[in-house]
Each structure stands twice: as structure tokens, then as C-alpha cells.
Amino acid sequence: MSGAKVSVWRQPAQVWAVAFACVIAFMGIGLVDPILPAIAESLEASPVETELLFTSYLVVTGLAMLVTSWISSRIGTKATLLTGLALIVVFALLCALSGSVDAVTGFRTGWGLGNALFISTALATIVGAASVGSAAAIILYEAALGLGIAIGPLLGGILGEISWRGPFFGVVALMAIAFIAVMVLLRGGEEKRTPVPLSAPFRALRQPALAVLAIAALFYNIGFFVLLAFSPFPLGFGAMGIGLTFFGWGVALAVTSVWVAPLLLRGLSRSTAMLIVLPLLAIDLLVAALVVASPAALVTCIIVGGLLLGLMNTILTESVMEATDLPRSVASSAYSAVRFLGGAAAPPIAAALWHAFNASVPFVFAAVSVLVSAATILFGRRALARIDAHEADAAEKAAAVLVGDAA
Template structure:
């Protein structure tokens, strides 16, 4: 008699509390997208200055990732999550009350610190507490990521129609709810903590497999964030138009990260999926650059990009989890640090290229960055061979079974 596969959606309350907080945390990435033009107009800021809202947030998130495993191993996952959420509440409120673009840029940096503490700990917490194993946990985490990235621009557009400040107030309320959810629902004794050395993430990046994936993710994120952070300007839409466009983008990302990526990994190795999807993403970015003057064509390219990005996010996350025998929190922190720094470079780079040349050039540079990521994986495929040892008819088939299996 076959035992029904567990459902990824049947999880303890503490997992749902962290997952909900993840949704809200990831909303913060795309929240400012629809209001970038409004912030530029209201605060007399140039596109370059406005794009620094992403850079300060992502740069601090990336750098702080290097110490989050050291912190959480000493004070525990729950306290780290709560401190991260509290910092986001405080700095989102300060953003809403700011009177200059420089102040918003600075407070977004503080927001990034809270984001780093939360995100790096959330994945390890979900993996440790979720039923159905790590494959189910990663799918749930990526679902939260996709949902948050989808809802963020839509909420930003809806609230941004009232004021550029309103989306920040919205985050304050939602993050306060997430704080209470984690405080009340994340219960039970924590696993015995083994202090992680401060140098652990730096040492982790010396591991060849993790280094290859981190470098690839650095360039991949340049393409990711040029598409996300720069596109609101050439689109020429109002807050709601931008919000709906990136809601479609985020929804596409969520669908492929949760459903399509596991199916592909059942049929192909992880590296083969990466080497197939990245060139397709480069083609999409090139088309976006060539057709940038057509708003309709650019919207299509943005949504298609979301489909491809969703696959990449899930595959890269699973690859990193399998790349080394290091604790997941250490591997995730080291990898995410490099990845977020790539994202930090992208928005002001895109604005500078737009000002110096045309709106086409940023997309072409994004395509080149994505191809460099593909080349990095191709050249490093030998040291990545072990992540394909079990593409996992075991892990991936389990993930698919968990997702598609009998809910009874």
C-alpha cells in the first residue's frame, strides 16, 4: 500500500508564520518599483538618485549576510528573525516620514540590515521545521518569495496612487503583523546551537562549487535587477500601470519557481537547466532592449522574464543547498551576500547607461551579464558535477510528488 505523499501546504503553524513574514519581506524588494517616478518627481531626484533606493537596500543586505549566521548561531533563530522584522518596521516608518531622497536612501540601508537578518535565517528555519523534507521547504520558501515579489509592486501601485509615502506605511503595518506572528507562533525548544565562526562565510566562498555558484549569481542578479529596477522608467506608466505590470512579472516568477522548476529538474540536471534558461533570459533581455520604445512589447518581455527568473531562483537555491557539506545557514549567507551585491550594482548602472546612451543599452548590458553567468557555470561544471549526482530523481521527484501528490 502506497503512503500518500505529504502536501507541501500542510505545515506546522510556525512554518506558516515564517512563510507569511517571508512574503512581506520580499514585498519590500518590489514595493518601491511603482513609485520610483513619483519619488523622483516629489523629491526632485534624478533617476540615478532614485535607483540608489535599491542599491543602499541591496548592498547593506549583501554585506550583512556575511555576519547573519554568526549572529543567529549565538542568539538563536527566533531572536534573529524578530530583530530583523523589528528593524524593517522601524526603517520603513522612517522612510515614510522622510523629506528628502537622501534620507530615504539612508533609511532603506537600515531596512536592508533588517532584511538580511530575517531572510538568511528564514530559509534555515523553514527547512528545519517544515514537513516533507528540504525539497518541500525550498518550494514553500520560493512560493513565499514569488508571492511577495508579485504582491509588492501591486500594493506599491495601489497605495502609490495616494502618495509615495503610503507604500512604506503599508509595509510598517504588515511587518508588525509578521512580527507578532513569529513571536506568538514560532514556539518550541530551539535546536542546540553550535556557534559559527565569524570567518565561516568567507571561508565558505573558498569552496570551488559555492564560489562558482556565487559568481554566477552575482552576474545573474545584475540582469535580474536591471529588469526589475530600471523598467519602470522606460515603461512610462503611472503607479498602477507599473504595479500591474510587475504583479504579472511576480506572478509568472511564482508559478515557474513552484511548479515548473521541479518538473524541469526531474528531467534534466540542475546545471543543464541553468545553461538552458540563462541564454533564453539573455534573448528576452535583448528583445526588451530592441523594443523598449513599445510599452506593450516591454510588458511582454518583463512577464516572460519573470517566467525564466522563477526557474532560475529555485534551481540556484537547490544547487547551493547541495553544493557543499557546510551548514545551510553558512552556505546560504555566503552565497546570498555575493548575489545581493550584484543586485546592488545594477540599478544605478542602468540609470547611468540610460543617461549616457539610450534606454536600449541597459538591457543589452543585462543580457551580457546573464551570459557571463552562464559561461561561469559552463566553465565550472566539473566542480559542480556533484550537484547533479541526484537531480534527484530522489529530491526533485520527491518535491514534485509532494507538490502534485495525493492530498488525502
């Protein structure tokens, strides 16, 4: 290796265009979070009906992930990215103009399709086009994710104070900007496309390492989305209060995903790191269950949860990229399809448990799910030998890029 320093921040224009679009896309997720109680009130919907806004979106996102690699291998990455962004713009606008919670829920399915086309292709594009190794490129992707998730709720809170429709109009404007950025900046000829069979993601899930990671991510995502989608209800804050809370959550997630995760992986294998972080996340969720009646304590648990979720997001994403020799788009699509289905189930189940019992039970449900994720990693560890064997070089490179080599 030469002595020249490689910086994760020195990337081709196409990487920055996609990373910028990722920031906007992930802002779109958090933008809606602060207005969930307002939607329930304004459209006279129950919390369970309101949480279906996440479920319809995530179910379609997950299922569509199974065909995104097939589509992108035929029409190209740029066309796939632009199609996804265009669908999000159209369906976010339809959500903003809707007059019932059923209509919003229905239009969120189209939004989910656009999200699937964009997200799975974006990650593969960044990793493939980056001027540094896959671990550092993933750090860049996670930085975009964290920045978007942090800013989204804050902007959603500001717009939500005006109207519950405001954040949806905000998504339309932001996604339109992202569409223009990708269209203008993602230039140059694409590599020769090799058509991917429609069955590729299904066959990918037969590979033990990817199957273990996908199942673990499914249960982990339940914990993630209970914290993200259910917490606004017991907090009892207005849109701005929820926005500020999840701004803090997003900042915490960004800090650990970009800076702390590479440091953690310098001394630990990926599977060991996950077996440490997941139980800590379960403990945090159990504490949230105990203090749910105290807004200040619950906010603290949400922020701590963000710190732990940032670690897991980076470790899981790196693990999937190294788990197989399959094309990254195929591995990403197969894995994401399964994990998004876990996220889809979590919000309405959490709301139903709240109404059947009390506000503590959804957090207990989330904690148990996270422990199931940890058990999956533990008992499937033999299948994960490959991700641990690849850990040292990738993690050291990412750490050096971000925190060392000040030459």
C-alpha cells in the same frame, strides 16, 4: 519509502509563521518599485539617485549576510528573525517620514540590515523545520517569495497613487503583522546552538561549488534587478500601471518557481537546466532592448522575464542547499552576500547607461551579465558535480509532492 503521501502544504505552525513573514518581507521589495518615478519627481532626484534606493539597501543586505549566521548561532533563530523584522519596521517608517532622496537612501541601509537578518535565517528555518525534504521546503519558500513579489507591486501601485510615502507606510504595517506572527507562532525550544565562527561564510566561499554558484548568481542578479528596478522608467506608466505590470511579473515568477521548476528538474540536471534558462533570459533582455520604445512589447518581455526568473530562483536556491555539507545558514549567508552585491550594482549602472546612451543599453548590459552567469556555470560545471548528483532524488520528491500522487 512508505506509501503515505507527504504534502508540502502540511507543515508545522512555525514553518507557516516564517513563510507568512517571508510573503510580507518580499512584498516590501515590490511595494517600492511602482513609486520610483514618483519619488524622482516628488523629491527632485535624478533616476541614478533614485536607483540608489535599491543599491544602499542591497549593499548592506549583502555585506550583513556575512555575519547573519554568526549572529543567529548566538542569539537563536527566533531572536534573529524578530530583530530583522523590527529593524525593517523602524527604517521603513523613517523612509516614509523623510523629506529628501538622500534621507530615504540612508534609511534604506538600515532596512537592508533588517532584511539580511530575516531572509538568511528564514530560509534556513523553513528548510530545517519543514516536515518534508529540502527540495519541497525550498519550493514552499519560493512560493512565499513569488506570492510576496506578485502582491507587493500591486499594493504599491494602489498606495502610490495616493502618495509616494504610501507604500512605505504599507511596509510598516505589513512588517508589524509579520513580527507579531513570528513572535506568537514560532514557539517551542530551539535546538542546541553551536556558535558559528565569524569567518565561516568566508571559508565557505572557498568551496568550489559554492564559489561557482555565488559568482553565477552575482551576474544573474544584475539581470534580475535591471528588469525589476530599471524597467519602470522606460515604461512611462503611473504607479498603478507599474504595479499591475509587476503584479503580472510576480505571478509569472511564482508559477514557474513553484510548479514548473520541479517538472523541469525531473528530466534535467540542475546545471543543465541553468544552461538552458540563462541564455533564454539573455534573449528576453535583448528583445526588451529592441522594443523598449513600445510599452506593450516591453510589458510582454517583463512578464516572460518573470517566468524565466522563477525557474532560476528555484534551481539556484536548491543548488546552494545541496552544494556543500556546511550548515545551511552558513551556505545561504555566503552565497547571498555575493549575489546581493550584484543586485546592488545593477540599478544605478542601468540608470547611468540610460542617460549616457539610451534606454536600450541597460537591457543589453543585463543580457551580457546573464550570459556571463551562464558561462560561469558552463566552465565551472566540474565543480558542480555534487548538485547534479543530488538532483534526482530531491527533484523527484518535489515533483511528486506538487504534481503527482493524488491518493
